[in-house]
Amino acid sequence: MKAIKKEVFNRLISSLIKRYEVIAPVKKELVSFEVIKEPKEIFLEKNSYFPVKEFFFRKNETLFEFKGNSVTVPVKKAKGKILLGLRRCDLNSILRQDMAFIDEEVDPYYKKERENSVLIGYHCKKAEDKYCFCGSLKLLDFFDLMLYDKGKRFIVEVGSKKGNEFINKHKQYFKNTNTSLTDKDKIIKNSDRLKKKDISHLYNHPDWKKDVKLCLSCAACNVLCPSCYCFDINDKVNIKDLSKGERFRTWAACQLRCFTKVAGEHVFRDKREERFKHRIYHQLQYFKEKHGVDLCTGCGRCIRGCPTRIDFVKTINEMK
Ligand code: SF4
Ligand code: SF4
Incomplete structure (x- = not known):
């Protein structure tokens, strides 16, 4: 098992920001996932009011542009993404969208966005409010890394090959620890609210x-x-030249x-x-x-x- 002190974690984030698009919950009037410029923007106390899906399944996306008979598909920038502070519900929602956009039929636009992304979770100790009910659904362990908040440090669970590669690539920031995670560490209290599972x-x-x-x-x-x-x-x-235009989805x-x-x-x-x-x-x-x-x-x-x-x-x- 690995551990990372919070101040060291912030140093890691500062270094990642130079190379990747780092996306984390940020608190303004409401909490939302945003591309951050410095680690102090990260807000982990409450889950984001808005979902994270827009970083993969874009609200507006040009599928192709056309001019006469020629069609051009926009080339996306290949900058990798690191997503931080994802709760168990959000991680599982990404898994559901992978099922719809990759497993069922490959959607190249979504797949491209997902390819270079690392998912770093943040474990909730209890339901955030009376509306959560993740504990009533059979959610899976789906993450590259999961952070367990232990006061001055995070215990880090590795959930995938990508997560392992991330740790190896940044091994100077992580320490080995004898602390192991118990079933109790993984519980999300007060989250089983939906009593009838078959409707x-x-x-x-x-x-x-x-x-x-x-x-x-x-x-x-x-x-x-x-x-x-x-x-x-x-x-x-294009109203001035009807042979030109774009096909987009929303x-x-x-x-x-x-x-x-x-x-x-x-x-x-x-x-x-x-x-x-x-x-x-x-x-x-x-x-x-x-x-x-x-x-x-x-x-x-x-x-x-x-x-x-x-x-x-x-x-x-x-x-x-
Ligand atoms: S349940 Fe109806 S009122 Fe509530 S958010 Fe959905 S559409 Fe709007
Ligand atoms: S509770 Fe379920 S249906 Fe409602 S927003 Fe969350 S995932 Fe969607």
Whole structure:
């Protein structure tokens, strides 16, 4: 097992910033993942309000530019990324997005962003607030390195070959330690909140209507979710020269009626209730049927950020 003193860790970060894009939680009005310029910006006390997905699955991405019959795919800069301070829920959400964008069908844009990235986790000792429920879902150990906060130092767990290579490359910063991690060290207290793990028989339960009445179809839940991965594709044509333009994609959201509109003006989830339940069922049933794990990682962001504080976990728990 390796350990690193916090002041040494900051020196390591300062050196990494010169060579990599270092992304960490930063506190402004709210906490968000940002590219940092110095280690003192790192904020580990609270998880980020916003998800980390935008560093791999971009909010706006040009897929190609066209001019007449010629098509050019933008070449991305190959600068490596180090992501720090990722919680267990966020790490598992990256794993879910890898399943959707790499394992199922390779998305070259996403894959390129993921290739040169190192994921460094930060272990939560307890649920951050009443909305977290990561302990109710079968989350996996998915990280390159995981930091366990032990006061003046971090104990470092290695989770992959990439993590091992990182330690070897920066071995002057790490020390061997006899301290080993116990099961107790890995517990996240108060995080098991979702009592019913199988919701397949509850689709027609009348209690959903209580939540649907409060839902504004604003899609904040989709945007804040670190796992949601739907997108829309559009063309933007240069108005002065119609032979030129670009095809781009943007995040999309299943809670919006326009998302479910297809050619011929058919809207296949026209009712708000259908859209509301679709998100919950994709998160807790449909994705699992295909990939063997829930899409949801229990981060609680969709509940914390919902303008009417709809808590679908509470609703499911109370269904008789
Ligand atoms: S954030 Fe809340 S109100 Fe907005 S669409 Fe999602 S569940 Fe509905
Ligand atoms: S559905 Fe909600 S709780 Fe689950 S991962 Fe998405 S934002 Fe987090």
